[in-house]
Amino acid sequence: MEILNKTFTRLNITIVLIVIQVLIYAHLLGRFIYLMPFVSAASSLVSVGIILWLVKKDEAASLRISWILIIVALPISGIILYLLFGNTYPSRKIKNCIAKESDKTTPLLKSNFDLQAGRAQGCIEYIKRASSYPAYKNTQTKYYPLGSLQFEDMLQELDTAKRFIFLEYFIIEDGEMWQRLLEVLMKKVEEGVEVRLIFDDLVSQYLFTGKFKRSLRAKKIKIVRFNPITPLFRPFMNHRDHRKLLIIDGHTCFTGAANIVDEAIHETEDFGVWKDTGIRLKGSAVWSTTLMFIEIWNSFCEPSELINDYAFYRCEETFASDGIVVPYGDSPLLSERIGENVYIDILNQATDYVYIFTPFLIISEKMIYAMQMAAKRGVDVRIVLPGKYDWKRAIIQRVSRSYYKYMLKAGIRIYESPTGYLHAKNFVCDDEIGVIGTINLDYRSLYLHFECAVLLYQSDTIKCMKQDALETINSSIEILPDDKRRIGSYFFDALIHILAPIL
Numbered sequence: 001m002e003i004l005n006k007t008f009t010r011l012n013i014t015i016v017l018i019v020i021q022v023l024i025y026a027h028l029l030g031r032f033i034y035l036m037p038f039v040s041a042a043s044s045l046v047s048v049g050i051i052l053w054l055v056k057k058d059e060a061a062s063l064r065i066s067w068i069l070i071i072v073a074l075p076i077s078g079i080i081l082y083l084l085f086g087n088t089y090p091s092r093k094i095k096n097c098i099a100k101e102s103d104k105t106t107p108l109l110k111s112n113f114d115l116q117a118g119r120a121q122g123c124i125e126y127i128k129r130a131s132s133y134p135a136y137k138n139t140q141t142k143y144y145p146l147g148s149l150q151f152e153d154m155l156q157e158l159d160t161a162k163r164f165i166f167l168e169y170f171i172i173e174d175g176e177m178w179q180r181l182l183e184v185l186m187k188k189v190e191e192g193v194e195v196r197l198i199f200d201d202l203v204s205q206y207l208f209t210g211k212f213k214r215s216l217r218a219k220k221i222k223i224v225r226f227n228p229i230t231p232l233f234r235p236f237m238n239h240r241d242h243r244k245l246l247i248i249d250g251h252t253c254f255t256g257a258a259n260i261v262d263e264a265i266h267e268t269e270d271f272g273v274w275k276d277t278g279i280r281l282k283g284s285a286v287w288s289t290t291l292m293f294i295e296i297w298n299s300f301c302e303p304s305e306l307i308n309d310y311a312f313y314r315c316e317e318t319f320a321s322d323g324i325v326v327p328y329g330d331s332p333l334l335s336e337r338i339g340e341n342v343y344i345d346i347l348n349q350a351t352d353y354v355y356i357f358t359p360f361l362i363i364s365e366k367m368i369y370a371m372q373m374a375a376k377r378g379v380d381v382r383i384v385l386p387g388k389y390d391w392k393r394a395i396i397q398r399v400s401r402s403y404y405k406y407m408l409k410a411g412i413r414i415y416e417s418p419t420g421y422l423h424a425k426n427f428v429c430d431d432e433i434g435v436i437g438t439i440n441l442d443y444r445s446l447y448l449h450f451e452c453a454v455l456l457y458q459s460d461t462i463k464c465m466k467q468d469a470l471e472t473i474n475s476s477i478e479i480l481p482d483d484k485r486r487i488g489s490y491f492f493d494a495l496i497h498i499l500a501p502i503l
Contacts (some may be wrong), residue, residue, distance in 0.1 A: 047075045050082065060364030063443060066498050085238055094227065094239065095333055097299040104298075105291040106132045108310060113137055117324050120433055120457040123345045124326055127455070130336040133328040137321040139283035141456065143436070143464040145471075147264035147276035150254060151177065157252050157280075158184045161193050164313060166247040166293045168198040170240065170438075171259035174207045176267040178260050189220050196305075198296055200241045201225040224300045226450075239332055241296065242438050242449035245289055250315035253286040253327070255279060255452060256436055257424050264423075272388055272420030277357065277468070279436050279454055279461065281327065283319035288327040290314070292452060323459030330439065330451045339439040340446045342455065344370040346429050353380040355469035357424035360442040361385060361400040362500045367441070368403070372410035383407065384472055386423075387416035399500050402493035408481040415476035422472075425453075428465040433457055436465065443500065 051071060054064045071078035111134035117124050124135045144150035158165065158181075165188060172178060185195050197216075199208060208225065216223055226241035246254040256278025258264040263274040281289070294307050307313070330339040347354055347370040354374060361383065375381045389397040404414055425445075427435040437453025439445045456462055 044075065046079060047071050050079060059447070060366060062365050062497070062500075063447065066500060069498050094299075098295060098331075098333055101295045101298045102132075105295050105310070108291060109134055109288060111135055115324075117457050118432075119349055120324070120455070123342060123349075123433075124324070124455070124457070126345070127326055127328045127338060127342065130338050130341075131328055131330070131334060133288050133326065135324050135326045135457075136283070136285035136288070137324060138319055139281055139285040139322060139325040140319045141282075141322050141325060141454075141459055141461040142280040143461045143468070144256065144278040144280070145275075145464075145468040146266075147256075147258035147274070147278060148266050150256065150258060150276070150278040150280070151265045153280060154246055154254050155180065155184060157248050157254075158188065158246075161188050161248050163249045164194040164196070164247075165249075166196050166245065166290065166297075168241065168243050168245040168293050168296065169260050170200050170203060170242045170244060171261055172199050172204045172207055173259075173261045175262035177262050177265050178207070181260060185221060186219055194222075195220070196222045196224070196293075196297060198224045198226055198241065198293070198300075201228045202237065202240055205229075222301075222305055224297055224305075226296065226300060238448055240444075240449050242445060243292075243329070243452045244438055245293055245452060247286060247290055247293060250290055250313050251282060251286055251317050251319075253281045253289045255281075255289065255327075255438070255454060257438060263421070269420070274420055275357075275417065275422045275424055275472070277424035277426055277436060277465075281325065281454065283317075283321075283325075285325040285327050285454075287314055289452070292327070292329045296450070322461065324457040325459070326455040326457075328453060328455065330453070332448055332450075337446055339451055339453065340364070340367060342435060342453075343367065343427060343439075343441075346427055346433055346435065347371055347374045347379075347381070350374050350379045350381075350429050352430045353382070354427065354429045355466065355473070356381075356383045356441070357422060357426040357469070357472070358383065358441040359386055359421070359423050359425075360396060360440050361403045362396075362442040363403065364443075364446070368406050371407060371412055375407075375411040381407075381412045382415065382469075382473060383412065384415045384417060384422060384469070384476055386421045387418040387477060388421055395496075399496050402496055404479060405481075405493075408479070414479040415473055416479060417472060417476045419475065426465060426469065428462060428469055431462060431466060434459070434462040434465045 051068050054068055057064060067082055071082060074081070109132045115121065115124065115135055117135065128134050142153070144153070165185065189195050213223060227237065227239060229237055244255055244258060256276060258276035258278055262268045263270070264276050266274060290313050291310070294310065294313065298306055328338065330337070344367060371381055385400060386397070407414055425437055425439055434456040435453055437451065439451045439453050445451055
């Protein structure tokens with residue numbers, strides 16, 4: 001019965017229906033082309049039009065070339081695949097809803113101090129111009145090398161909530177972590193605390209059935225599903241909410257790599273030790289993450305649940321400064337690829353070292369070049385990836401490894417963690433700059449998903465990030481240039497690079 005319940009979910013049924021629709025479309029187009037030659041000419045014109053549009057599109061060349069090759073090889077199916085998976089622009093409905101709310105929240109994002117951020121000045125000002133998120137002082141930070149450590153502090157902070165709790169997560173699965181969290185949330189609701197939860201509708205389907213959503217609402221927990229999936233063919237379901245945010249009373253925020261899944265707190269160890277990293281903010285910088293949440297909430301919630309009194313969710317409590325803190329969001333709505341550009345700027349300005357945690361390495365030529373140039377300037381660039389993958393991620397591992405040769409030839413050192421699955425997303429540089437958040441080094445995070453991260457400058461937390469990086473590197477296996485088993489063949493790597501943008 002359990003197997004049947006997991007099989008016949010709305011998500012699985014929806015996927016099957018979408019696949020059936022794609023096959024029907026391809027079959028009908030094939031029949032039309034066979035019976036009506038002018039349809040073949042029309043499909044060729046459409047293909048040429050899309051290819052010309054891709055040539056002029058302001059995106060990474062590798063992304064455009066992959067889709068051009070797919071469309072040339074599969075003129076009909078390629079067009080359908082591109083509409084379903086390739087368009088990086090969200091639907092007009094999503095864009096208009098979020099833009100309308102952004103017009104209200106953006107004027108509230110103001111920094112009240114004279115920014116003196118040394119080498120990070122330009123990067124911080126770029127984030128402000130591109131996304132409106134400013135820099136803050138009066139904020140304490142705490143780094144977590146494991147999701148289990150972060151979760152214990154999350155429970156303690158939740159227990160102190162007096163006014164409101166906001167949660168926004170990509171994956172929420174039933175298990176020990178969710179049950180412990182739900183117990184606290186129900187307790188706080190009974191105490192009169194307002195609880196609002198945003199979940200991504202694609203990947204949290206197994207838990208958020210219709211019955212479960214009704215039970216949460218009955219308990220007065222307000223919920224919103226991001227970009228609901230439907231069994232109808234829609235080319236914009238590719239955009240997902242990959243953020244992880246827990247905000248308490250406007251003064252405390254937890255973010256980082258961890259979803260609400262038991263692997264994050266080591267209740268299950270199918271992958272060995274699952275490594276998520278996270279950060280806690282206490283102070284002024286939480287205002288940016290609060291508005292980030294409200295922007296998505298008001299864009300998708302019922303009219304009766306709109307948040308109108310923004311001031312209620314702001315905390316004026318003062319905390320001691322720990323360097324400069326810049327929480328920021330990234331999304332396909334923005335004209336700039338902020339997540340990618342911030343990473344590239346760190347690499348371009350590095351003088352001593354850059355240590356990177358990422359579960360995936362599927363990147364554009366711009367990112368490859370920035371890493372290579374940093375290493376060629378003498379910067380110690382090291383990347384740590386997982387050494388263990390399950391069967392569902394096997395192809396992702398193979399694609400990631402196909403990029404190794406570009407790194408190794410330039411002197412970049414690559415490591416794979418053998419003790420478990422590394423799910424962390426960290427950059428730490430020169431003891432001065434660090435970034436921690438949800439942004440993977442892959443096309444989905446950098447081009448398609450709604451993401452969040454925190455940039456730190458001259459914060460004590462950066463020392464903790466560096467120590468964690470060195471300890472993880474010391475316990476990992478270094479990949480050597482002559483390791484043929486890992487590097488693989490040139491032609492197979494070239495083939496899977498074509499598929500990289502749609503994985």
